[in-house]
Amino acid sequence: MIALLTRDLRLAIRAGGGFGLGLAFFLILAVLVPLGVGPEGRVLALIAPGILWVGALLACLLSLDRMFALDFEDGSLDLLATAPIPLEGVVAIKALAHWLTTGLPLVLAAPVLGILLNLPGPAYGWLVLSLLLGTPALSVIGAFGAALTVGLKRGGLLMSLLVLPLYVPTLVFGAEAVSRGAQGLPAATPLLLLAGITAGSAALLPFAAAHALRINLR
Amino acid sequence: MIALLTRDLRLAIRAGGGFGLGLAFFLILAVLVPLGVGPEGRVLALIAPGILWVGALLACLLSLDRMFALDFEDGSLDLLATAPIPLEGVVAIKALAHWLTTGLPLVLAAPVLGILLNLPGPAYGWLVLSLLLGTPALSVIGAFGAALTVGLKRGGLLMSLLVLPLYVPTLVFGAEAVSRGAQGLPAATPLLLLAGITAGSAALLPFAAAHALRINLR
Amino acid sequence: MELVVSDLACARGGIPLLEGVSLRLDAGAALVLRGPNGCGKTTLLRTLAGLQPALGGTISCPPDAMAYAGHADGLKAVLSVAENLHFWAAIHGQTGVPEAIAAMNLTDLADRQAQHLSAGQKRRLGLARLMVTGRWLWVLDEPTVSLDAASVALFGSVVRAHLAGGGAALMATHIDLGLNEAQLLDLTPYRARAHAPDGFDEAFL
Amino acid sequence: MELVVSDLACARGGIPLLEGVSLRLDAGAALVLRGPNGCGKTTLLRTLAGLQPALGGTISCPPDAMAYAGHADGLKAVLSVAENLHFWAAIHGQTGVPEAIAAMNLTDLADRQAQHLSAGQKRRLGLARLMVTGRWLWVLDEPTVSLDAASVALFGSVVRAHLAGGGAALMATHIDLGLNEAQLLDLTPYRARAHAPDGFDEAFL
Amino acid sequence: MIPDLGRYVVEVTLAYAVSLALLAGLVGWVWLRGQRVRRELNAVEARARQKK
């Protein structure tokens, strides 16, 4: 298991492995939205919490599209399925590796991008906290979506389609927590719900994902 | 050449081929943004032109990531490079096929999504017109980015990083045209500039892309 | 330690391919499957390895006994030869990577990334992986594709050593592996016959 | 109509592999390249096909004369056998798809999607593609991988017909193709030697 | 010695501190990488000369 984690992290760090690219996408989105919406600080401050959360979500989404696909294509997944570790464990480890290489950097970068989007001062703490609680759920849910679409050529976009609806609760509670924080309102309730989603999906979805993988392999 | 176009279109329409998925992504973004930003109609109307353009741009981006990668992996690209058609033509045709399967559906769907985002009435015509003029540039620029990263494992996100800065002028002029239209201001200048970018990149970038492909094949 | 398959039927894409396949493999034995292209060798091996369900019949085999090597080698292009093997060894809780590297004549290439190997070198690495699984039964699908004569001989000696150590091997191939002691099983007679669909329920499944 | 290669040197990943390769192939002739794994057969064929630049030497060949078939078959998984062939025929401005399908014994599979073919059937389809390129010189990298004995014989007869029609074939392989009339060229003697690094500039490139 | 920076102490010192840190980081990175590559090259060259 540890071997799998270190391998995935190593693959991510090697040339072309994708480490930091989710981050780059997040950055680029934060640049594009003002370019599209216009430079007015007031408008940007209003939409900043929502856009930052949508950006984090999309960055996760894009980087997970090949979580299993690469292993499927080169046959590793067949071999992992016959290896003496449970497929549920494989899924959980892969989701963890994905979070470490994508979610965590997003959490750390978010405050900087908040500046670009003119996020109001009190919201920064809530932003980091909500992302920290919410991004693991994005990785786990994404692992489930990736497992569902693993055998398909160009499964990436189909996966987006399947996963995005599943991301909705996370997005709503996360963005709500930040925007309440930005207005100085109490934000504990959405944060608690967010933590609940993360705990629940981390506990249950690996089983569903492993089942989907087994079906896709045969 | 026609054969290549029909093949690419046919591949796109077959199961898992990606036709309509760019569209689906566009739709989902238009749904997610109000969820993240909040339901206020006034705010949404303000940001609608920008968000719609950013959405179209991302939908293009996501669907082009494997424009050449699939052909590279299964060896078709080697064979196309030795076939009696110029590689520049291959690039142009592939960009055209990409536009027909992604850009054109986006143009047609945009007005519907405008309703979701509360886009002001006078802006609809400008939205369709600007997307019609601008999305071909997105496909061609994307073809260049895809050609640069074709040999790389998980090139998708690196490609996003390379391509998005190139998309900036298109986005700015496109969104500007729509928001000027929405406010009843004259929008001819940005539209002309948009058309200029499209014409320029369609004329020049296939050569750069074909050059990059040749380098990547060796 | 034995594999006993009785009256196995297997299908691919919903279409029955083979039926009535029975075979038995004891420690120290090797069995080579033969049959024309498309007769179902790959399908049979994947079924035995548990990667797809059987249509009927039984497979009895101790758990975690099989190491499967299919058409794809399961190598990571950006990891080196040694790193690839170390990973699979760790997954299976084994050691012995240097021995595997030496046995498949990969010593000079140990630090080369897998993407920079030639077709035959990749295949040798894929076979070296078997040696770090510690598994008793090797299930191999066309193992010597792309190998030159010397490497085929090397592979033969590795398989022989595995058999001598109490292992077993089940291989599908079209070319001679140089393993004269192996039994042969031609799959042609087991081709599934089309059953007349009798009744809706039958024809529906 | 002839391929003349003189004093060719080629490299992969910046490392010189072969040097001083000279060969000549006239219409009606076949040449089989041999050599151990990793000696540079694939690299040489790719260089000849114009997919990578040569390090030195000359290749003279009429333009658009070569049809290359490498380790990958260039098939689209979701297109049927016939559709795949029609596409390549159209790209090369040729007809003759039904003949190619019949020649490689794919008639029963013509409407099957390529992803539902077995390894050997895929390979047969990849070889059928050559027949719709209308090219004079076939450059083949391990063409008979995964083929059963009957298909190898079929392939032999197709190549023979191509030669009889004034074509030529250049093939790399490790196994016997059953083409007794083909010349053999062993690449082992042409392995590039290391030049002593003399001076900075030399060693730099 | 430290000049009176008035209301903007934080801004000005922050700007100088971070910029100098970035510059130092860049110079250090270039320098260290140069040293490392030089050392490795020397080792490889020594080996090559030995063989000759």
Add this chain to the structure above:
Amino acid sequence: MTTTTRPSLWEYANPVKFMRLTDWLLPLVGWAAAALVLVGLVWGFFFTPDDFRQGSTVKIIFLHVPSALMAINAWIMMLAASLVWLIRRHHVSALAARAAGPVGAVMTLIALFTGAVWGQPMWGTWWAWDPRLTSFLILFLFYLGYIALWSAIEDPDTAADLTAVLCIVGSVFAVLSRYAAIFWNQGLHQGASLSVAPGTRMDWAYKAPLYVAMTGFGLLFLALVLAGTRTEIRARRMSALMTRERMQA
């Protein structure tokens, strides 16, 4: 045959000549750069008066303007080197372009950061979507993409070719983006006040240290690029030697 060789600039595209030249040039440039940067910044930080409007924040200019200029210059240099590589295939120029990438990126980062810190007291915000700031941010993204592409490709010549193509296409789009940004928003940022046009707005008390710092940053950039190019040349020689070593084995 004896040819009277007119010394030409291209000769330094030969790695041996380049190394020999930079053997003595690099320390010179390096120390000069260190001295000038130090003098310029110390002068600027300690010995300039406060501006009547901007107060002490005016001192940031001695970091901001030189780094901004170098950020642009680095890109122009990369563009020129990429063209030279594509046209004349001199390896040194490709490697120089590679070496300039990280330097330019850090310079851009410094300009962005000092600008942001300056913006807080002056405009009341860390960041505004002013055209100049916007185009600088886009420039930073270009740098990141350029560096990422270099490091993602294994084969050095392939990487040189592809990054050169990217640099050229990227430059065209960088200019376009600049116009787009100006069109999009008219901006708060200072105009070019160092222009020789009549009515120069800046006092010599600021100008003198600014010029010193600018020269210092220019030399620093040169020194870093030279050092980086030397390292890249060595790295390539090393990989060539290791190749030979492997072939002999």
